[in-house]
Amino acid sequence: MTSLASTSTTDIPPIRPSALSAKLAMALLLAALADFLLYGRRIGLSLVILAVAIACASLLANRAALDFRRAVTGGAIVALGLVPAVEELNALSFLILVAALAIALLLATNPETTSLADRVRALRNLVLFGPFRFFPDALQVFSMSAFTRSIALWLMPVVLSTVFVALFAAANPVIEQWVSLLNPKVILEYVSVWRVLFWTLMLALVWPFIHVRWRRKKVAAATETDVAEPAPLFASPEFLGPSTILRSLILFNLLFAAQSILDGIYLWGHVALPDNVTYASYAHRGAYPLIATALLAAAFVLVAMRPGGPAEKSKVIRPLVYLWIGQNVLLVASSILRLDLYVDIYMLTYWRIAAFIWMGLVALGLVLIVTRIALNRxxxxxxxxxxxxxxxxxxxxxLVNFDAFIADYNVTHSREASGQGVQIDINYLLTLGPQALPAIDRAIALRPGAGEGCLVSQRDRLVEQQRQDLAWRSWGFRSWRLQRRLDAQAEARSGSRLAG
Known part of the structure; x- marks a missing residue:
């Protein structure tokens, strides 16, 4: 039993801090190269150059673990993967290039994976877990002294708080002004919150190729064991232990409280905004970044409060989690209000309806997270x-007729019908199909002279499409109801003309 326990599957032992520092420097150089090649630019050959640089850096950083013959095969695979991207960069060639890099890395640095199942499992772990290893691996650069341990405990809370501040700045012009005051003007000319997020993303993506860590098989009693399941994500105690989670929740609650207070003042309370900030920009900018913030918060809670984790039973952490999720629900409610105000001004579209539905699902997901924690599910x-x-x-x-709903809403709330909002966009109504015909007829009636020329022919095409939809092969109950409505409108118009 002792020998079996001692031979359980583990990760490759942590590397020395000096070697890790060299790899961190290499990852930073690759991130800088990605910034030069990709950020704010049209992407084509630049991505191929970056892929070659990543492959070369991976070869240099992991030369001690390379198998020469397999490395040559991996190089050939990378070369083949580059060809489609050189020909033309599109979604398919991009996926081929990423797959070639991952497969080449596996072949060159992990000779133990000989079966197809092992290789698929290793590639799955690389793709799913690899990008999340940068920050816990970077913590190894600290020694175990009390001072550096305290720094390590604050590292993740500060990094994630910076990400939340960046998202809040993107969503809130007032916070963006505050953030701009905290940075020297010269730095602001070159650094933006989106650029910081870009660097963070690139470091996370290139790190698995620089610091390679595969799951290893160990031999017990001359018998090779099965590959163990991947270690829990963020397994480092300094990275996501109770102390780190507590510090994170304190910072996060303070940040979210600031955002909620600003929304309460300006969005719900309608207090006058600062100079150079319009109400329309305040309402419109925040909807989607705040939803991204709520999703990131939900992911953190799921990892931090995982069943059986060290923080799950904490009497201090649980109330902070509940408070933070409550603030996230309020954040989603503010996002819904922002989108509703924007729709009042700029009308309804399919994407805006989808956003309302998506925000509602996010809010429900947050409530279900609280339920899971409270009920120990x-x-x-x-x-x-x-x-x-x-x-x-x-x-x-x-079961919802979104075409008719959008068309009716836009006509009813248009400037011609209500005296507020924007003018009717008949061209958009025409793209909604035959179900928009009643609203289109109302729009034509509200705009004298609009029912001439090209518009009449476009409406006639919709009528013909509706007639074809009533054929027995394409018949639908919704189309049948629409035809009854159109027939009733036609009879009403005929009756009014006869009465006149």
Missing amino acids: SNQWLIGANLIALTIVLYGCS
Whole structure:
């Protein structure tokens, strides 16, 4: 039993801090190269150059673990993967290039994976878990002294807080002004919150190729054991232990409270905004970045409060988690209000309806996370509850006539009908199909002279499309109801003309 326990599957032992520092420097150089080649520019051959640089850096950083013959095969695979991207960079050639880099890395540095199942499992771990290893691996650069340990405990809270501040700045012009005051003007000319996020993303993506860590097989009693399951994500105690989670939640609650207070003052309270900030920009900019913030917060809570984790039973951490999720629900509510105000001004579209539905699902997901924690349910229960909610919403959406709803809403709330908002965009109504015909007829009636020329022919095409939809092969109950409505409108117009 002792020998079996001692031969359980483990990661490659942590490398020396000096070697890790060299790899960190190499990752930073690759991130700088990615900034030069990709950030704010049209991407083509530049991505191929970056891929070659990543392959060369990976070869240099992992030369001690290379198998020469397999490395040559990996190089050939990389060369083949580069060809489609050189020909033309598109979604397919990009996926081929990424797959070639991952497969070449596996072949060159992990000769133990000989079966197809092992290789698929190793590539899965590389893609799913590799990008999340940068920050816990970077913590190894600290020694175990009390001072550096305290710095390490604050590292993740500060980094994630910086990401939240960046998202809040993108969503809130007032916070953006505050952030701009904290940085020297010269730095602001070259650094933006989006550039910081870009660097963070690039460091996370290139790190698995620089610091390679595969799961290893160990031999016990001359018998090779099966490959163990991947270690829990963020396994480093300094990275996501109770102390780090507590510090993170304190910072996060303070940051979210500031955002919620600003929304309460300017969005819900309608207080006059500072100079150079318009109400329209305040309402419009925040909807989507705040949803991204809520999703990131949900991911953190799921990892921090995982079943059986050290923070799950903490009497201090649990109330802070509940408070933070409550603030996230309020954040989603503010996002819905922002989008509603924007729709009042600029009308309704399919994407804006989808955003409303998506925000509602995010809010429900946050409530279900609280329920899972309070009832001590598993993550499988949480996934099942969210899937049930998603199924109900999708089924309900399948029964809603969004074409007619959007068209009716836009005509009813247009400047011609209500005296507020924007003018009717008849061209957009025409793209909604035959179900928009009643609203299009109302729009034509509200705009004298609009029913001439090209518009009449476009409407006639919709009428012909509606007639074809009534054929028995393409018949639908919704089309039948529309035809009854159109016939009733035609009879009403005929009656009014006869009466006149």
